[in-house]
Amino acid sequence: MIPVDERWWREYRSIDDVVVYQADVSEDDRREALAAHMLDEEESERSRTFIFPGPRRRFVFCRAALRSILCLRIGCSNGDLRFGTTDQNKPYALVRNEPIEFGFNVSHSGEYGLIAVGKPLLLGVDVEQRRQRRDFDLLISTVFSEEERNTISMVEAERKHDVFFDYWTVKEAVLKALGLGLSSVEPSLIEVPQELRAGQKSCLAEFPKISSAIWRIEDIGNVAFAAALAFKVD
Amino acid sequence: MASTADRVRELVNSNLEVDGKSVSVGDDLNVSLTSLGVSSVDIVSFGRLANEEFGLSLTVEDCANIATLQELVDRIDG
Numbered sequence: 001m002i003p004v005d006e007r008w009w010r011e012y013r014s015i016d017d018v019v020v021y022q023a024d025v026s027e028d029d030r031r032e033a034l035a036a037h038m039l040d041e042e043e044s045e046r047s048r049t050f051i052f053p054g055p056r057r058r059f060v061f062c063r064a065a066l067r068s069i070l071c072l073r074i075g076c077s078n079g080d081l082r083f084g085t086t087d088q089n090k091p092y093a094l095v096r097n098e099p100i101e102f103g104f105n106v107s108h109s110g111e112y113g114l115i116a117v118g119k120p121l122l123l124g125v126d127v128e129q130r131r132q133r134r135d136f137d138l139l140i141s142t143v144f145s146e147e148e149r150n151t152i153s154m155v156e157a158e159r160k161h162d163v164f165f166d167y168w169t170v171k172e173a174v175l176k177a178l179g180l181g182l183s184s185v186e187p188s189l190i191e192v193p194q195e196l197r198a199g200q201k202s203c204l205a206e207f208p209k210i211s212s213a214i215w216r217i218e219d220i221g222n223v224a225f226a227a228a229l230a231f232k233v234d
Numbered sequence: 235m236a237s238t239a240d241r242v243r244e245l246v247n248s249n250l251e252v253d254g255k256s257v258s259v260g261d262d263l264n265v266s267l268t269s270l271g272v273s274s275v276d277i278v279s280f281g282r283l284a285n286e287e288f289g290l291s292l293t294v295e296d297c298a299n300i301a302t303l304q305e306l307v308d309r310i311d312g
Contacts, residue, residue: 051269137284
């Protein structure tokens with residue numbers, strides 16, 4: 001177990017039964033070696049598939065932090081924990097071959113990593129480091145619904161990229177909660193709830209084109225990164 | 235005239251970045267965008283660029299389903 005003062009993650013937000021942790025994924029060779037040591041063979045193999053060091057490091061730091069967080073919560077040892085993915089690539093965890101009874105999800109982008117753990121089994125988190133892009137207009141026309149495009153068209157130019165990432169993370173968080181991906185659902189089918197488009201940070205929402213459930217959606221971003229949390233409400 | 239593989243490589247190397255640095259893909263195109271570590275936003279953007287460059291009509295779902303750059307080359311040439 002990683003001693004408290006050496007942990008590279010800390011609690012970032014707590015919402016109902018869900019805790020979101022923020023991981024420090026910045027370069028640190030000693031820490032990376034420590035994190036890599038916590039991974040099992042399958043995860044180590046996966047980490048080696050990343051061609052560049054940055055994405056590899058983010059995966060290693062976030063997966064090792066997730067392992068520690070789950071072990072503390074469950075009261076198991078690192079060796080008891082194993083991960084797999086469903087056919088749709090949704091990760092699941094087993095402790096001594098029994099599925100754990102709560103949800104978790106991980107996202108990382110640039111310098112930021114977020115790990116959400118909580119009671120809802122259908123739980124998704126997404127983070128995107130805020131940055132300028134040359135292709136916002138192209139992306140907006142590709143991934144947003146007409147209503148979303150109308151809202152964005154009213155945003156002042158200098159805020160457009162922030163709003164793009166805010167909306168994008170909502171869509172991704174919902175997709176991830178459902179265990180779906182861009183490979184199976186057009187992102188425009190998940191419309192960012194009107195409440196969030198009006199500036200609220202939290203709301204209940206339905207996405208009838210892809211799910212019959214009611215969802216809690218939280219904008220948990222800040223000035224450095226856009227981020228959203230989505231989980232199914234019972 | 236440049237081959238499809240060369241044009242795909244050029245499209246990747248000129249447009250995709252990881253950690254603020256341009257991606258540099260070599261001869262072997264049996265690499266996935268995921269293994270390069272590009273974001274999902276970049277995957278969507280790359281699909282649109284490929285549509286423009288090669289006259290394709292890839293959807294977001296299509297882009298996310300392309301396993302490797304070689305698969306994209308094969309699809310274009312196929």
